[in-house]
Amino acid sequence: MEITKVLENVYKFNHSIPNVAINFNQYLVLGKQTLLAHTGNVIIAKNLIPELKKLLGGKSLNYIFVSHFESDECGGINLITEAFPEAEVICSNTTEMQFKGFGFSTKTLVKKPEEVLEVEDLTLKFIKYPSEMHLWEGILAIDTSRNMLFSSDLFIHWDTIKEQEISSNIEAEINNVTLQQVPSPEALEEIKTTLSALDIKYIACGHGPFITL
Numbered sequence: 294m295e296i297t298k299v300l301e302n303v304y305k306f307n308h309s310i311p312n313v314a315i316n317f318n319q320y321l322v323l324g325k326q327t328l329l330a331h332t333g334n335v336i337i338a339k340n341l342i343p344e345l346k347k348l349l350g351g352k353s354l355n356y357i358f359v360s361h362f363e364s365d366e367c368g369g370i371n372l373i374t375e376a377f378p379e380a381e382v383i384c385s386n387t388t389e390m391q392f393k394g395f396g397f398s399t400k401t402l403v404k405k406p407e408e409v410l411e412v413e414d415l416t417l418k419f420i421k422y423p424s425e426m427h428l429w430e431g432i433l434a435i436d437t438s439r440n441m442l443f444s445s446d447l448f449i450h451w452d453t454i455k456e457q458e459i460s461s462n463i464e465a466e467i468n469n470v471t472l473q474q475v476p477s478p479e480a481l482e483e484i485k486t487t488l489s490a491l492d493i494k495y496i497a498c499g500h501g502p503f504i505t506l
Contacts, residue, residue, distance in 0.1 A: 294340055297457045299503040300439060300495065304348060307457060308337045316454060317365050320443065320497050321348060322436065326415035328356045329373070329380070330434075330443045330497060331366045338369020342376045353377070356402070356410075358417070359384040360445035361424035361431030362391040366499070374399050383410065383417070387430040404432055414438065420487055422447075423480040440494035447474050447484075450501045459502040463493050466504065 295307040306319045317337060320330040327349065332338050345354065354377035359367045374380055381402045389401045404410065406421035417434045422445065424431035434443045448466050453459050467488050475481040496504040
């Protein structure tokens with residue numbers, strides 16, 4: 294695991310798994326209100342918990358953001374919520390139903406596209422995310438105080454997958470989102486239009502580098 298401070302009070306945790314040709318990122322926003330974006334799978338979560346406790350330094354973990362139901366986004370949710378029982382899990386209605394179906398006992402805060410969560414120094418706006426592979430209802434989140442998008446699986450740079458940070462521009466990143474990420478022409482066009490209208494300065498990718506725009 295590599296830990297990188299990518300912005301003031303924002304930390305990236307990067308995990309590689311042997312013989313798996315992709316890496317997995319989680320992010321901690323460490324303000325008055327604290328947020329973990331994604332948990333990783335069970336193996337990742339076990340390694341992540343002690344590092345979270347060090348960085349939190351006794352503070353509570355207030356929120357866990359889960360963009361959609363998949364093992365690298367929320368496979369470690371039970372372990373993380375056992376370690377931080379006060380945390381609320383921010384997710385879509387579909388993801389909450391999957392939690393219940395798999396017997397995950399979590400405190401959930403269901404959010405819909407265009408809704409906003411505003412608490413002290415943390416403001417998140419939620420975006421419709423038709424997550425692969427089944428186009429299940431998911432959500433992305435933009436931290437509007439930092440103009441930072443938690444992009445889940447939308448932006449993957451295979452050529453720089455092992456780099457921690459890179460620079461790019463938002464037009465190129467949006468143009469690089471294809472039917473591989475959103476396998477519906479209508480849904481793909483909708484999410485591209487939505488992202489183009491936002492003021493995004495940073496992309497906190499689920500896989501690959503943290504992108505400064």
